[in-house]
Amino acid sequence: MFGKRTAPLSVVPSSAPPPKPAETKPALHAVPSPAPESKDKSPAKAEAKPAAAKKAGLEERLEEIKGKVFADLIETVDLGELSKMSMQAVREELSDIISEIMSMRNFSLSAAEQESVITEICNDVLGLGPLEPLIARDDIADIMVNGANKVYIETGGKIELTDIKFRDNTQLMNICQRIVQAVGRRVDESSPICDARLLDGSRVNVIAPPLAIDGPTLTIRKFKKEKLTLDKLVSFGAITPRGAKLLQVIGAARINLIISGGTGSGKTTLLNCMTNYIDKDERVITCEDAAELQLQQPHVVRLETRPPNLEGIGQVTMRDLVKNCLRMRPERIIVGEVRGPEAFDLLQAMNTGHDGSMGTIHANNPREAVSRIENMIAMGGFTLPAKTVREQIVGAVHVVIQAARLRDGSRKITHVTEIVGMEGEVVTLQDLLVYEILGEDKNGKIQGRHKPTGIRPSFWDKAKYYGLESTLAEALNEGA
Numbered sequence: 370m371f372g373k374r375t376a377p378l379s380v381v382p383s384s385a386p387p388p389k390p391a392e393t394k395p396a397l398h399a400v401p402s403p404a405p406e407s408k409d410k411s412p413a414k415a416e417a418k419p420a421a422a423k424k425a426g427l428e429e430r431l432e433e434i435k436g437k438v439f440a441d442l443i444e445t446v447d448l449g450e451l452s453k454m455s456m457q458a459v460r461e462e463l464s465d466i467i468s469e470i471m472s473m474r475n476f477s478l479s480a481a482e483q484e485s486v487i488t489e490i491c492n493d494v495l496g497l498g499p500l501e502p503l504i505a506r507d508d509i510a511d512i513m514v515n516g517a518n519k520v521y522i523e524t525g526g527k528i529e530l531t532d533i534k535f536r537d538n539t540q541l542m543n544i545c546q547r548i549v550q551a552v553g554r555r556v557d558e559s560s561p562i563c564d565a566r567l568l569d570g571s572r573v574n575v576i577a578p579p580l581a582i583d584g585p586t587l588t589i590r591k592f593k594k595e596k597l598t599l600d601k602l603v604s605f606g607a608i609t610p611r612g613a614k615l616l617q618v619i620g621a622a623r624i625n626l627i628i629s630g631g632t633g634s635g636k637t638t639l640l641n642c643m644t645n646y647i648d649k650d651e652r653v654i655t656c657e658d659a660a661e662l663q664l665q666q667p668h669v670v671r672l673e674t675r676p677p678n679l680e681g682i683g684q685v686t687m688r689d690l691v692k693n694c695l696r697m698r699p700e701r702i703i704v705g706e707v708r709g710p711e712a713f714d715l716l717q718a719m720n721t722g723h724d725g726s727m728g729t730i731h732a733n734n735p736r737e738a739v740s741r742i743e744n745m746i747a748m749g750g751f752t753l754p755a756k757t758v759r760e761q762i763v764g765a766v767h768v769v770i771q772a773a774r775l776r777d778g779s780r781k782i783t784h785v786t787e788i789v790g791m792e793g794e795v796v797t798l799q800d801l802l803v804y805e806i807l808g809e810d811k812n813g814k815i816q817g818r819h820k821p822t823g824i825r826p827s828f829w830d831k832a833k834y835y836g837l838e839s840t841l842a843e844a845l846n847e848g849a
């Protein structure tokens with residue numbers, strides 16, 4: 370059957386040097402002789418079983434077929450060469466080969482079953498295997514793989530276990546490897562931690578055994594195709610329309626801003642929304658560990674940190690990036706996540722005429738955000754008196770916006786807080802808008818309201834300077 374092909378199904382591009390015969394895997398030569406399936410798996414026999422058992426039997430049979438076809442495929446095709454072809458071309462080529470293997474092995478499958486085997490194998494060879502259907506969904510925020518048998522997802526702010534499983538940890542590890550290789554990194558026993566990014570921009574973290582005790586652990590923060598805007602956050606109830614106006618003024622009037630929040634509370638999303646209000650003429654430089662921000666302005670320079678290579682050299686830290694930014698004539702500097710001594714450099718930037726700089730920080734409330742910055746500066750080995758550091762913070766950061774994921778899974782902006790000054794050694798904060806929890810409805814959904822405090826912000830004059838006085842008045846005066 371395979372011999373009938375006029376052109377070989379070779380996946381080696383014609384420009385590649387001709388490989389030596391002994392090393393070559395001819396396109397389709399090594400398919401083992403057809404082994405008819407064992408009789409006791411016939412559909413007739415299965416029919417006698419109860420429906421559930423029958424379904425399980427069918428699934429088992431499909432799995433077995435998939436395993437055999439996969440083994441033949443590995444024998445047949447030089448998978449390394451596939452990476453040089455376009456995704457679509459590879460998929461078509463593989464589909465042809467897999468169909469041929471199946472008919473040669475006499476696997477009697479319905480058209481739908483055959484299609485499912487082809488799709489799964491293509492996903493396995495080219496994509497993220499069993500994770501592909503999850504990657505295709507846009508309602509998932511996070512995919513969390515804890516070893517081969519446990520795949521969790523987060524949708525609507527809630528985490529749930531899926532029934533997706535990998536064949537084994539080797540398959541999972543191969544997929545992790547493929548993901549990180551795509552960005553020129555490697556993950557194995559000697560370097561078991563790795564950050565990467567999927568082609569669609571999703572942020573990925575892999576931690577492998579022996580550090581991860583129960584098998585390779587993969588965490589994916591899915592990239593949302595549909596970009597969230599402040600209007601959308603309003604429609605989700607994360608903030609009121611008036612609150613959104615306040616944020617808009619903060620973004621446009623070049624107020625130095627820290628967005629604070631817990632893991633997955635929506636900090637990066639909010640930062641992204643805020644950047645929409647940056648003027649098109651401003652030169653913006655972003656520094657991130659894994660590029661997630663999607664600024665729409667024309668004049669943006671995007672920088673990304675780099676981990677050390679296998680010899681332990683070549684690392685470029687966030688601090689290096691932020692320091693370098695200052696020599697790049699930035700008008701605003703945006704730090705995806707401030708988590709270490711770069712806090713000091715960001716404060717310096719904010720204090721030295723780069724108004725409107727922004728960053729996110731892991732903290733549970735605005736006051737904690739201030740002490741986190743203080744701690745980060747101390748961790749960086751700067752031996753400045755606490756009061757001096759606090760004065761620096763007060764001089765640099767104008768506003769802290771707090772994001773939170775509440776216990777019902779909803780994400781809210783819970784505080785818009787100004788840093789106004791010092792009283793003795795204590796930093797004084799002033800809330801402009803707070804979210805008040807009033808109770809819970811019968812479905813466990815939290816009921817609450819955003820309440821402006823009615824305080825006139827100290828950045829009023831700045832807003833006026835940018836022609837935003839009336840917007841600010843509207844945002845603050847007319848209630849929630």
Ligand SMILES: Nc1ncnc2c1ncn2[C@@H]1O[C@H](COP(=O)(O)OP(=O)(O)OP(=O)(O)O)[C@@H](O)[C@H]1O
Pocket residue numbers: 509510511590591593597602605607630631632633634635636637638639780781
């Ligand atoms: N207000 C919101 N309503 C609904 N979903 C939201 C909201 N804000 C963010 N999300 C979604 O929540 C997920 C996490 O958001 P995001 O990446 O912004 O969180 P984060 O705080 O930056 O997380 P991390 O701490 O991991 O960096 C994303 O899928 C995002 O689309």
Ligand SMILES: [Mg+2]
Pocket residue numbers: 636637638706
């Ligand atoms: Mg983030």
